[in-house]
Amino acid sequence: xxxxxxxxLRGVSFQVQRGEMLAxxxxxxxxxxxxxxxxxCLDRPTSGSYRLEGMEISALNDNRLAEIRSxxxxxxxxxxxxxxxxxxxxxxxxxxxxxGAPHRRKxxxxxxxxxxxxxxxxxxxxxxxxxxxxxxxIARALANNPSIILADEPTGNLDSRxxxxxxxxxxxxxxxxxxxxxIVTHERDIARHxxxxxxxxxxxxxxxxxxxxxGTASGPQGMPE
Amino acid sequence: xxxxxxxxxxxxxxITHRLRSALTMLGIIIGLAxxxxxxxxxxxxxxxxxxxxxxxxxxxxxxxxGDPMMAFFGPSDTxxxxxxxxxxxxxxxxDKVSAVDLVCPAVTTxxxxxxxxESSASFVVGTTPEYVELRNLSLADGVFITRQxxxxxRDVIVLGSRIAESLFDETDPVGEFVKIGRxxxxxxxxxxxxxxxxxxxxxxxxLAPITTVQSRLSMRxxxxxxxxxxxxxxxxxxxxxxxxxxxxxxxxxRQRHRIADGEDNDFVIxxxxxxxxxxxxxxxxxxxxxxxxxxxxxxVGGIGIMNIMLVSVRERTREIGIRxxxxxxxxxxxxxxLTEAALLSLSGGAIGLLAGWGLSMxxxxxxxxxxxxxxxVVGLDIVLLALSVSIGxxxxxxxxxxxxxxxxxxxxxxxxx
Numbered sequence: 328x329x330x331x332x333x334x335x336l337r338g339v340s341f342q343v344q345r346g347e348m349l350a351x352x353x354x355x356x357x358x359x360x361x362x363x364x365x366x367x368c369l370d371r372p373t374s375g376s377y378r379l380e381g382m383e384i385s386a387l388n389d390n391r392l393a394e395i396r397s398x399x400x401x402x403x404x405x406x407x408x409x410x411x412x413x414x415x416x417x418x419x420x421x422x423x424x425x426x427g428a429p430h431r432r433k434x435x436x437x438x439x440x441x442x443x444x445x446x447x448x449x450x451x452x453x454x455x456x457x458x459x460x461x462x463x464x465i466a467r468a469l470a471n472n473p474s475i476i477l478a479d480e481p482t483g484n485l486d487s488r489x490x491x492x493x494x495x496x497x498x499x500x501x502x503x504x505x506x507x508x509x510i511v512t513h514e515r516d517i518a519r520h521x522x523x524x525x526x527x528x529x530x531x532x533x534x535x536x537x538x539x540x541x542g543t544a545s546g547p548q549g550m551p552e
Numbered sequence: 553x554x555x556x557x558x559x560x561x562x563x564x565x566x567i568t569h570r571l572r573s574a575l576t577m578l579g580i581i582i583g584l585a586x587x588x589x590x591x592x593x594x595x596x597x598x599x600x601x602x603x604x605x606x607x608x609x610x611x612x613x614x615x616x617x618g619d620p621m622m623a624f625f626g627p628s629d630t631x632x633x634x635x636x637x638x639x640x641x642x643x644x645x646x647d648k649v650s651a652v653d654l655v656c657p658a659v660t661t662x663x664x665x666x667x668x669x670e671s672s673a674s675f676v677v678g679t680t681p682e683y684v685e686l687r688n689l690s691l692a693d694g695v696f697i698t699r700q701x702x703x704x705x706r707d708v709i710v711l712g713s714r715i716a717e718s719l720f721d722e723t724d725p726v727g728e729f730v731k732i733g734r735x736x737x738x739x740x741x742x743x744x745x746x747x748x749x750x751x752x753x754x755x756x757x758x759l760a761p762i763t764t765v766q767s768r769l770s771m772r773x774x775x776x777x778x779x780x781x782x783x784x785x786x787x788x789x790x791x792x793x794x795x796x797x798x799x800x801x802x803x804x805x806r807q808r809h810r811i812a813d814g815e816d817n818d819f820v821i822x823x824x825x826x827x828x829x830x831x832x833x834x835x836x837x838x839x840x841x842x843x844x845x846x847x848x849x850x851x852v853g854g855i856g857i858m859n860i861m862l863v864s865v866r867e868r869t870r871e872i873g874i875r876x877x878x879x880x881x882x883x884x885x886x887x888x889x890l891t892e893a894a895l896l897s898l899s900g901g902a903i904g905l906l907a908g909w910g911l912s913m914x915x916x917x918x919x920x921x922x923x924x925x926x927x928x929v930v931g932l933d934i935v936l937l938a939l940s941v942s943i944g945x946x947x948x949x950x951x952x953x954x955x956x957x958x959x960x961x962x963x964x965x966x967x968x969x
Contacts, residue, residue, distance in 0.1 A: 364963050367877070369876075369877065369962050369963050369966075370963060389881075389882060390881050390882070390883075393876065393879055393880060393881040393882075394879070394881075396876075396877060396878070396879045397878065397879025398879070402877050402878065404966070408870070408873075408874045408877075408966065409874075410871055410874060412564070412568060413564075421874075421875065421878050422878040422879050424554075424557055425875070425878060425879035425880045425881070425884060426879055427554070467878065471879070
């Protein structure tokens with residue numbers, strides 16, 4: 328196998344404001360995943376710069392990236408990615424375990440309450456519906472009070488009703504608690520929920536439009552290019 | 553991440569796969585059980601020999617026929633080919649060697665002693681009245697074998713304290729008759745308990761006149777048809793005259809056995825130290841042999857752990873990805889899998905320790921019932937050594953799988969189906 332250099336992203340440059348709810352859209356192969364991995368500090372750009380809350384991320388080593396993920400990023404995945412052998416509350420505790428936060432059980436229960444799942448705290452993922460599992464995942468993402476919640480096709484594995492519930496929860500977290508949300512999606516409906524949507528194609532930004540609602544901008548947050 | 557948490561995660565992972573964990577531990581269990589058994593029994597034997605020597609004194613010599621190794625393990629009950637000792641040899645030594653003040657021949661047989669419905673399997677030693685003094689024995693009841701018993705080849709027997717207890721519950725043994733094979737022996741005395749001393753413990757022995765044992769119980773004869781003596785114990789007057797005694801005995805026996813100049817002796821004279829050395833050599837060889845089996849078992853066990861950990865890492869690739877995404881560092885993942893491997897191996901080690909302990913206790917009980925007093929000794933040092941060895945194996949064989957887990961790229965791990 329020869330080494331072929333693939334430019335998943337090139338010349339992508341944009342900023343996300345604190346408290347914004349942003350959709351990243353694009354067909355498969357457009358570089359969405361790569362962009363998401365960079366924003367989520369799972370990957371570093373080969374060149375260029377990514378600043379999160381003013382901190383340059385692209386030069387950090389693996390350990391520092393893990394710390395940033397632990398403190399500043401909350402992930403929500405399409406297939407939930409909960410640990411199947413542990414209860415909902417233990418799943419929510421997981422990020423707290425790695426950040427070394429105190430009172431983990433109490434905080435995890437609070438997070439579950441925030442997503443309306445207190446009653447299901449001790450159920451295992453297999454005993455929960457898709458929508459419930461995704462809410463547990465959101466509670467997990469919230470646990471360390473992150474700067475950004477990064478959701479990758481969060482409704483992709485849900486029926487439309489559960490999908491609406493999840494989006495309503497996102498809306499509420501964004502509107503009432505000012506949480507910054509970046510949602511990667513290919514669904515127009517979801518994108519319309521957001522104040523702003525960035526269109527990607529072949530690794531480039533081909534559109535950046537704001538919807539009428541507008542956001543509560545308060546300073547720069549991210550800028551991969 | 554705190555260590556308690558890592559430990560809990562590891563424990564949960566092992567409990568989830570109970571059967572797999574148990575099977576993986578098996579190699580370690582067997583290996584450690586073998587090591588424990590070996591070491592504790594080895595120590596027991598050591599202590600026994602020590603006791604043997606202390607009960608005899610350093611100025612005692614043993615003359616045995618043939619080759620020292622063969623003499624140690626005891627000849628079979630057929631004709632001895634490499635040499636022999638007889639009562640006449642014994643008498644000659646007693647008469648001519650001035651440095652020796654006590655000469656005591658012995659023939660040892662293993663028999664079942666019956667009294668009524670009770671029976672006890674034990675060593676029946678044919679010897680002379682000097683035995684009591686040589687071995688510092690006391691009598692709890694009755695008398696010891698006398699010169700007249702010896703000369704008259706009388707069917708009399710003196711029982712060790714434990715045999716007497718097991719055969720005669722309430723009754724006074726002295727004056728009763730016990731049966732060995734088709735012969736009846738009159739019990740004339742019971743020995744006082746000597747406690748734990750020596751491999752051959754008189755509490756589990758019966759003593760009879762050597763002439764009687766030679767004609768009734770031991771079928772061994774020399775090529776010339778003479779009755780043989782298994783060994784002759786000699787007490788030298790003073791430790792400083794040991795060499796002198798040795799030389800004189802050698803001369804007498806060479807002459808009596810008509811050994812030409814330049815030919816090897818057909819007997820051995822051993823001091824207690826030499827006996828100890830011989831035994832130490834034999835046990836050392838056994839220890840080496842069994843020890844290498846144990847080491848192989850531990851090695852195989854360790855490889856088993858490595859194998860299962862590699863499988864586990866692969867199975868849990870996505871879990872690793874999730875943990876990394878929510879903030880686990882490479883080090884956290886490494887520690888988690890390493891702890892799991894160490895815990896697996898340590899649990900195996902602990903089980904092996906208990907199994908080995910039980911086994912060595914069982915074996916020492918069996919040996920003791922065969923009149924060989926070996927008390928296995930499991931010391932704290934062995935326990936600590938066993939546990940640290942098992943942790944060490946877990947860490948050694950766990951490091952590679954754990955490092956592989958830690959090296960996984962979180963993005964690829966999350967994508968893993």
